[in-house]
Amino acid sequence: MTLHEYQLSQLDLLEAESVHVFREVAAELERPALLFSGGKDSIVMLRLAEKAFWPAPIPFPVLHVDTGHNFPEVLEFRDRRVAELGVNLVVASVQDAIDRGVVREEPSGSRNRIQTPVLLEAVEKNRFSALFGGARRDEEKARAKERVFSFRDEFGQWDPKNQRPELWNIYNGRIHLGESIRVFPLSNWTELDVWQYIGRENIDVPSIYYAREREVFSRDGMLFGVNEFCRPRDGEPTFIEKVRYRTVGDATLTAAVQSDADTIEKIVEEIAATRITERGATRGDDRVSEAAMEDRKREGYF
Structure with a gap:
């Protein structure tokens, strides 16, 4: 060469x-x-x-x-x-x-x-x-x-x-x-x-990054997982949806996204097709103001 x-x-x-x-x-x-x-x-x-x-x-x-x-x-x-x-x-x-x-x-x-x-x-x-x-x-x-x-x-x-x-x-x-x-x-x-590098290096990541069926509710156009820090309010029914998290933040305001990506390869395919950043799609704190x-x-x- x-x-x-x-x-x-x-x-x-x-x-x-x-x-x-x-x-x-x-x-x-x-x-x-x-x-x-x-x-x-x-x-x-x-x-x-x-x-x-x-x-x-x-x-x-x-x-x-x-x-x-x-x-x-x-x-x-x-x-x-x-x-x-x-x-x-x-x-x-x-x-x-x-x-x-x-x-x-x-x-x-x-x-x-x-x-x-x-x-x-x-x-x-x-x-x-x-x-x-x-x-x-x-x-x-x-x-x-x-x-x-x-x-x-x-x-x-x-x-x-x-x-x-x-x-x-x-x-x-x-x-x-x-x-x-x-x-x-x-x-x-x-x-x-980042995801291509994780795949190439075979790096382990927390399980919340992978899609699976979770109990969620809708608020402000986002899907929030039900957990001890994030509970639905009156008039916010819960339902089961296959979702994953694109970012890890405060559990009170970090939303999930609908997804079937349960492997690194599928996550890479999903991210390659998306047109909105992970913060814009899932972080309630960034919607306070521009x-x-x-x-x-x-x-x-x-």
């Missing part, structure tokens, strides 16, 4: 870029951590981090902001995967913050927005200088604005109008005391790329 005939696939190129980002952060910043929700994006990030430093262990901890409203399958997966890799798990508990009076639970029962102060407290307590997040630019308008290295000030806030240039993939990790960087190794990936995500990111959200 001659040099000009040697080509990398789309997934190989994305993997190489993400591995480079992980290594760059390890070289530039002193105390990074990987945000891990147990969702597909953070699962892929963990796999990329494993590859970036192999055969050495992953040189930073995993941080989970635990809302207390998690899908049980996701928590089980989180603990099992962390144990397999032998990485240090740091849990920042929203329930603990409520008990201590740091945050106040919202009337809606959702804890999505009050994750932010809990995250910022964990960053300060553990002196994390960088956090790896699984955000992708195809997910949502605000995330499409963000750099790979996203600078946060001493209050953990993001200014979309004041970002550092990243010409020729040169990343600037310079920070002062109290400041931090949010790093997004999957910025240039799409949901389809700028809901950007407002939360300005406050310090991942």
Whole structure:
């Protein structure tokens, strides 16, 4: 094979870029951590981090902001995967913050927005200088604005109008005391790329990503699974539908989608044909306003 005939696939190129980002952060910043929700994006990030430093262990901890409203399958997966890799798990508990009076639970029962102060407290307590997040630019308008290295000030806030240039993939990790960087190794990936990579690498994912018959009810044009955190209101009858979850979030406001995709191959086929992102299709918190995500990111959200 001659040099000009040697080509990398789309997934190989994305993997190489993400591995480079992980290594760059390890070289530039002193105390990074990987945000891990147990969702597909953070699962892929963990796999990329494993590859970036192999055969050495992953040189930073995993941080989970635990809302207390998690899908049980996701928590089980989180603990099992962390144990397999032998990485240090740091849990920042929203329930603990409520008990201590740091945050106040919202009337809606959702804890999505009050994750932010809990995250910022964990960053300060553990002196994390960088956090790896699984955000992708195809997910949502605000995330499409963000750099790979996203600078946060001493209050953990993001200014979309004041970002550092990243010409020729040169990343600037310079920070002062109290400041931090949010790093997004999957910025240039799409949901389809993520699922194709999961299939290629034979990566295990929580069972809620696979379609099966579940008890659901309809609200605001979305199908919500019945669980201990999400119950139907008066006038919302429940029924059995074959559904799966495209994203893992707060169980009080994360909806499912009708699907027959019960294998990775079927999920890839389904995602290739869809024209709406997973957040737009299944996340009730992003329907508050057009700028809901950007407002939360300005406050310090991942």
